[in-house]
Amino acid sequence: MKEEHKKSIREISPIDVYKLLPRTNCAECGEANCMAFATRVVNGEAVIEGCPPILTKKYEKDLSKLQELLAPPVRAVHFGSGDHQLTIGGKHVLYRHEFTYQNPPPIAIDISDDMENEQIAARIKKVQDFAYTYIGRPLSLDALAVRSVTQSPDRYAEVIQQICGLCNLPLILCSTDPAIIQAGLSVCAERKPLIFAITKENWKEMGELVLDTGCPVVVSAPGDLSLLRTLVRTLQEWGIEDMVLDPGTFHSDRIGQTIHLFTALRKAAVKNFDALSGYPILGTPISVWNGQELSDDLNRWQEAYLTSMLITRYADLLIMHSLEGWALLPQLIWRFGIYTDPRKPVSVDAGVRTFGNPDKTSPVLITSNYALTFFTVESDIKAAKIDCHLIVIDTGGLSVEAAVAGRYLTASKIAESLKEWKADTLVSHKYLIIPGLAARLSGETEDETGWRVLVGPRDSSGIGQMIRERWPPVEE
Amino acid sequence: MSDQEKPDISSIIRLLGPGLAELLSGRQIELENVELELGELELWIPVGGISPSIYPAPVPGGAGQLAPPVKRLPRPDELLSEKFLMEPDVFSSKVREITLGATRADGGTRGSTVTVGGSTSIPFTHPQSPPPHPPVISLDVFDTRVPMPKALKSHLTEVIDDPAAWAKMNVEQFGADMVTVHLLSTDPLIQNKSPRDASKTVEEVLQAVDVPLIIGGCGDPKKDAETFTEIAAMAEGERLLLNSVTSDMADAKTLEPVCKAADNHGHCLLGFTGLDLNSAKELNRRIYQYFPPERLLMDLTTVALGYGLEYSFSIHERARMAALMGDKELQHPTISACTNAWSAREAWMDLGPAFGKNDLRGPLWETIGGLTLLLAGVDLFLMMHPLAVSTLRDVAGKLMHPAEINLGMADWAALKI
Numbered sequence: 001m002k003e004e005h006k007k008s009i010r011e012i013s014p015i016d017v018y019k020l021l022p023r024t025n026c027a028e029c030g031e032a033n034c035m036a037f038a039t040r041v042v043n044g045e046a047v048i049e050g051c052p053p054i055l056t057k058k059y060e061k062d063l064s065k066l067q068e069l070l071a072p073p074v075r076a077v078h079f080g081s082g083d084h085q086l087t088i089g090g091k092h093v094l095y096r097h098e099f100t101y102q103n104p105p106p107i108a109i110d111i112s113d114d115m116e117n118e119q120i121a122a123r124i125k126k127v128q129d130f131a132y133t134y135i136g137r138p139l140s141l142d143a144l145a146v147r148s149v150t151q152s153p154d155r156y157a158e159v160i161q162q163i164c165g166l167c168n169l170p171l172i173l174c175s176t177d178p179a180i181i182q183a184g185l186s187v188c189a190e191r192k193p194l195i196f197a198i199t200k201e202n203w204k205e206m207g208e209l210v211l212d213t214g215c216p217v218v219v220s221a222p223g224d225l226s227l228l229r230t231l232v233r234t235l236q237e238w239g240i241e242d243m244v245l246d247p248g249t250f251h252s253d254r255i256g257q258t259i260h261l262f263t264a265l266r267k268a269a270v271k272n273f274d275a276l277s278g279y280p281i282l283g284t285p286i287s288v289w290n291g292q293e294l295s296d297d298l299n300r301w302q303e304a305y306l307t308s309m310l311i312t313r314y315a316d317l318l319i320m321h322s323l324e325g326w327a328l329l330p331q332l333i334w335r336f337g338i339y340t341d342p343r344k345p346v347s348v349d350a351g352v353r354t355f356g357n358p359d360k361t362s363p364v365l366i367t368s369n370y371a372l373t374f375f376t377v378e379s380d381i382k383a384a385k386i387d388c389h390l391i392v393i394d395t396g397g398l399s400v401e402a403a404v405a406g407r408y409l410t411a412s413k414i415a416e417s418l419k420e421w422k423a424d425t426l427v428s429h430k431y432l433i434i435p436g437l438a439a440r441l442s443g444e445t446e447d448e449t450g451w452r453v454l455v456g457p458r459d460s461s462g463i464g465q466m467i468r469e470r471w472p473p474v475e476e
Numbered sequence: 477m478s479d480q481e482k483p484d485i486s487s488i489i490r491l492l493g494p495g496l497a498e499l500l501s502g503r504q505i506e507l508e509n510v511e512l513e514l515g516e517l518e519l520w521i522p523v524g525g526i527s528p529s530i531y532p533a534p535v536p537g538g539a540g541q542l543a544p545p546v547k548r549l550p551r552p553d554e555l556l557s558e559k560f561l562m563e564p565d566v567f568s569s570k571v572r573e574i575t576l577g578a579t580r581a582d583g584g585t586r587g588s589t590v591t592v593g594g595s596t597s598i599p600f601t602h603p604q605s606p607p608p609h610p611p612v613i614s615l616d617v618f619d620t621r622v623p624m625p626k627a628l629k630s631h632l633t634e635v636i637d638d639p640a641a642w643a644k645m646n647v648e649q650f651g652a653d654m655v656t657v658h659l660l661s662t663d664p665l666i667q668n669k670s671p672r673d674a675s676k677t678v679e680e681v682l683q684a685v686d687v688p689l690i691i692g693g694c695g696d697p698k699k700d701a702e703t704f705t706e707i708a709a710m711a712e713g714e715r716l717l718l719n720s721v722t723s724d725m726a727d728a729k730t731l732e733p734v735c736k737a738a739d740n741h742g743h744c745l746l747g748f749t750g751l752d753l754n755s756a757k758e759l760n761r762r763i764y765q766y767f768p769p770e771r772l773l774m775d776l777t778t779v780a781l782g783y784g785l786e787y788s789f790s791i792h793e794r795a796r797m798a799a800l801m802g803d804k805e806l807q808h809p810t811i812s813a814c815t816n817a818w819s820a821r822e823a824w825m826d827l828g829p830a831f832g833k834n835d836l837r838g839p840l841w842e843t844i845g846g847l848t849l850l851l852a853g854v855d856l857f858l859m860m861h862p863l864a865v866s867t868l869r870d871v872a873g874k875l876m877h878p879a880e881i882n883l884g885m886a887d888w889a890a891l892k893i
Contacts, residue, residue, distance in 0.1 A: 071629040095793055095797070096786070096789070101842065112892075129830075130830065132827075146892060147889055149890055149891070151890065175890065176889060176890075200555065203555070203726070211548050222883055223880075223881035223886065225562075226558060226559045226560045228560065229559070230555050235554045236550055237552050238552060239547045239548050248881075249886055250878075250882070250886055251885065252885075253874050254874070254878050255871060255874045255878065256874050256878030257881050259600045259601075259602050259851070259875060260600065260602060263600070263601045264601075264602070267601070268782060277560075284886070287886050289893045290884070290887055290888055291885070297836065300836075301836065302866075304844075305844060305867060308847065309847055312789070313851060313852050321893055324826070324832070325837075326832060326834075326837035326840060327836075329822060329831055329837065330840055333782045333822065334848070337781070337784070338786050340786060342786070342790050346751050346752075346784070363550075372782075372784045372785070373783070374781070376783070397752075398650060398777075399779065401819055402750065404695075405694070405695065406695050406748075407696060407724055440666055441665065443665075444665065459622065459821050
């Protein structure tokens with residue numbers, strides 16, 4: 001299956017890109033010269049279209065060569081329309097440490113046509129309202145997967161119509177019956193839904209619908225990657241380009257099969273450059289609801305951990321049934337985390353940060369220089385709208401708890417930092433607020449620094465309340 | 477205890493008593509009403525090599541009057557047959573295999589031992605290359621009261637001040653393969669208990685349970701060295717895992733004595749470093765001067781989901797890949813302190829009705845952290861919540877030896893839920 005292939009993103013050097021750029025060093029891209037721009041492009045920090053001259057007619061050929069050179073081995077597929085369009089796939093690598101993962105997998109929640117209309121409306125509202133702010137970033141759900149349970153094309157079209165009247169969320173139309181999909185498309189094709197699915201039984205009829213509407217389509221062959229490649233090859237020959245692969249999401253005692261299937265497909269695409277495997281992968285943790293009769297919460301529990309495993313192992317799009325916050329929140333946070341730049345430093349610079357407009361009577365707090373600790377504390381202080389000084393101590397990039405345990409954050413380290421950052425010039429008082437997780441350092445810190453220590457909350461979300469209730473401190 | 481005897485999820489749920497059982501059966505819903513608002517923060521995320529805008533925008537238009545935007549070629553008459561072949565990756569090297577605990581025959585008193593490591597490939601990537609051993613799960617015991625979320629404390633009330641009874645419960649009720657005794661009371665800044673007191677606690681636990689033990693210190697490089705040295709001698713031949721030795725010990729000149737004590741009395745060591753492979757390799761080189769690499773494990777640091785789990789994930793993937801490709805300094809089994817999941821506010825805080833059921837959110841947080849690092853190749857997990865423990869064990873077994881594919885199981889599109 002290994003073919004002569006183009007270079008992977010890891011093998012492309014800035015020179016490869018530079019050679020195809022105008023090489024005029026015009027600096028219109030904002031970089032000093034073309035080589036600097038080329039370096040940013042191969043590092044994933046700039047896009048080739050950020051070079052204005054290359055978009056002109058003169059460089060048309062070079063642009064298309066560059067696009068080919070930089071194209072990911074897993075095709076990027078789009079569904080939904082306008083501002084709500086979603087991009088899935090577009091993956092370059094197997095391992096996150098090789099190159100930042102692109103295009104976090106959207107999470108679609110299912111609606112079935114056997115639900116009452118009120119129930120459907122309530123479910124849509126829940127999907128739209130679901131939101132959590134994580135270190136200042138809004139996290140939310142992305143799409144709806146509409147399933148035909150009644151097997152009635154009329155009912156299916158009616159439900160799609162209702163959904164389109166209520167929201168702009170991108171849709172996945174789910175049925176293997178072409179008559180159902182056709183009914184659905186008749187009311188929403190202009191929204192460019194993703195069609196689920198082409199199978200070995202329906203490929204001729206479903207393929208016609210795909211070609212008629214230009215909608216992207218899921219190719220489904222659970223547990224059979226040879227069949228999956230067979231279908232993809234056939235559809236490619238027919239002119240269908242925007243495909244998504246469904247290798248089947250097996251659960252419970254077959255969960256190992258699922259991880260093997262997903263990994264094999266992704267490896268074939270990015271390591272062997274197999275053009276028949278180079279499409280986004282659909283994960284359907286909703287499958288767990290097909291298992292043995294368990295309580296709803298046990299199904300949610302299984303669906304939740306399976307989803308997180310598929311986020312880790314190569315799913316580019318996910319369909320879930322659970323709408324419970326406890327099951328969804330870890331997915332949204334894990335998806336955010338694993339799609340961040342792996343080169344993002346673990347630590348931030350030590351030093352003094354000021355929030356609001358602090359004066360000589362404002363509180364002084366300390367924290368560690370572990371990036372996630374700092375971001376969390378920073379966003380909590382901003383949310384609480386406190387004027388204060390925050391001294392970020394070099395704890396070797398460890399969180400407060402780990403730094404205290406490992407002796408990276410000690411009373412003498414605190415004393416040293418207060419001196420280094422001239423805390424005595426920031427304020428006219430001598431009260432220091434230390435994190436609750438460093439409470440055991442308070443006695444020693446008072447001895448070493450001469451400052452009075454106030455022990456803050458164990459979680460920085462409590463900083464606002466603490467300042468409101470205990471600042472300024474009252475002398476005993 | 478064989479796998480058949482290990483409690484499954486449903487018996488764990490029964491053990492946890494009516495509270496969790498009712499939650500899981502959907503009879504009782506607990507709603508909290510606390511809003512958490514955070515401010516603005518921009519994280520820089522790279523955009524990739526080509527702009528998504530180069531792809532054609534979708535063509536609007538109704539289904540009836542759509543111009544075909546795709547180039548329509550003649551339909552093949554039949555499916556064009558293709559095969560999918562995927563060989564397992566073959567690596568030149570493997571991770572060291574280490575047995576923890578020793579039975580009477582081997583000079584200890586344990587009823588069973590565990591073996592970790594031995595991996596020859598990235599786990600769960602190919603059905604023909606399952607890891608040689610299932611992950612080992614060690615449940616935590618603390619010798620002093622530590623602040624703990626309600627979800628963890630609730631089933632511990634009767635044993636919280638008795639490490640031996642706590643250890644016994646971990647093994648007998650929750651199926652722990654090992655027990656970790658955290659000797660936090662030795663912390664000079666807390667109770668500053670003597671190494672002899674700590675050793676006595678370990679002795680009690682050794683008598684209460686017959687699984688292998690992990691001995692956790694307080695983090696002070698001098699005090700831990702004293703404590704470990706004392707315990708190493710007391711538990712001669714037990715093949716304990718001393719958790720942990722650090723580069724701070726090298727700086728405090730205590731690394732050599734603690735390594736030698738562990739070696740002389742036949743124990744294993746855990747080298748701890750903070751999310752940095754170069755530090756891990758450097759510490760290992762220092763340890764090799766005094767201690768055989770064949771008995772050294774690594775803790776590369778586990779951070780909670782939401783607090784940088786991705787750093788832990790990537791460092792474990794990198795370490796394992798490097799080890800398999802031949803980096804001898806990284807060919808050590810790895811452990812994850814999964815319990816750290818509970819330091820994430822999302823694991824224990826009331827976040828309002830939309831995120832209800834902390835009772836499940838917390839254990840799920842620990843479970844997901846564990847499963848993520850299991851996929852990255854971690855061999856040994858330090859855990860606390862029984863539901864997380866049973867799920868990790870259950871899933872790991874099914875990852876290693878999945879049942880044959882059953883096509884109907886992946887059906888969901890027309891499913892009545």
